[in-house]
Amino acid sequence: xxxxxxxxxxxxxxxxxxxxxxxxxxxxxxxxxxxxxxxxxxxxxxxxxxxxxxxxxxxxxxxxxxxxxxxxxxxxxxxxxxxxxxxxxxxxxxxxxxxxxxxxxxxxxxxxxxxxxxxxxxxxxxxxxxxxxxxxxxxxxxxxxxxxxxxxxxxxxxxxxxxxxxxxxxxxxxxxxxxxxxxxxxxxxxxxxxxxxxxxxxxxxxxxxxxxxxxxxxxxxxxxxxxxxxxxxxxxxxxxxxxxxxxx
Numbered sequence: 389x390x391x392x393x394x395x396x397x398x399x400x401x402x403x404x405x406x407x408x409x410x411x412x413x414x415x416x417x418x419x420x421x422x423x424x425x426x427x428x429x430x431x432x433x434x435x436x437x438x439x440x441x442x443x444x445x446x447x448x449x450x451x452x453x454x455x456x457x458x459x460x461x462x463x464x465x466x467x468x469x470x471x472x473x474x475x476x477x478x479x480x481x482x483x484x485x486x487x488x489x490x491x492x493x494x495x496x497x498x499x500x501x502x503x504x505x506x507x508x509x510x511x512x513x514x515x516x517x518x519x520x521x522x523x524x525x526x527x528x529x530x531x532x533x534x535x536x537x538x539x540x541x542x543x544x545x546x547x548x549x550x551x552x553x554x555x556x557x558x559x560x561x562x563x564x565x566x567x568x569x570x571x572x573x574x575x576x577x578x579x580x581x582x583x584x585x586x587x588x589x590x591x592x593x594x595x596x597x598x599x600x601x602x603x604x605x606x607x608x609x610x611x612x613x614x615x616x617x618x619x620x621x622x623x624x625x626x627x628x629x630x631x632x633x634x635x636x
Contacts, residue, residue, distance in 0.1 A: 414467040415475070420460045421490065427460035435489040436466050438478045442485050442498050448478035563587045569594035574624060574632055577604040581626035589621035598622060605631030
């Protein structure tokens with residue numbers, strides 16, 4: 389078997405039993421085979437290997453299959469007959485090259501895998517500082533082995549707002565430091581505020597009032613708020629449309 393005259397790696401991803409929006413780990417691969425100057429016809433054994441280098445290097449993934457060739461043309465998938473490794477793991481490498489083996493004969497040179505096939509790795513994020521597991525849905529920041537839905541290895545910083553007058557909390561706030569007399573009003577309680585957390589601290593010498601919005605409730609008391617004196621703080625947790633609950 390002589391050199392492949394034309395070999396094309398297509399970016400088409402195949403949808404079948406997969407629901408809309410999911411990324412199937414399958415890459416459509418097409419090419420053209422010639423034996424000398426003659427177009428190949430018939431069934432051939434085809435292995436497709438992914439490496440991290442244009443020569444030598446580490447084998448990252450292999451798919452082996454028999455394909456039907458008609459007038460030199462064939463079409464197959466990388467990912468439906470895995471014999472080694474994982475496509476998702478292979479495509480975490482910065483550079484990936486594909487090697488074609490036809491009936492045991494290694495063809496060269498290898499081809500570099502470019503942007504579109506990397507979409508098969510879109511279902512996961514893998515890196516030194518950020519990791520998302522597609523199987524568990526766990527997210528790791530600073531760790532590649534998250535042990536919870538969100539696992540942060542290191543310190544956590546949140547948004548801090550400094551106010552000196554009446555202020556209504558927004559969805560972008562987290563910690564509010566009040567430097568003078570003021571009323572801090574909670575957002576309207578809705579299903580979208582379930583689990584939302586605010587921390588309000590009286591950092592001045594005046595009085596700070598934390599109150600619900602309109603007829604919403606705080607600690608199951610409609611319209612009733614909390615009073616904070618100097619250096620007092622309170623954590624407020626959203627209970628959804630039913631209102632808010634203080635952490636005191």
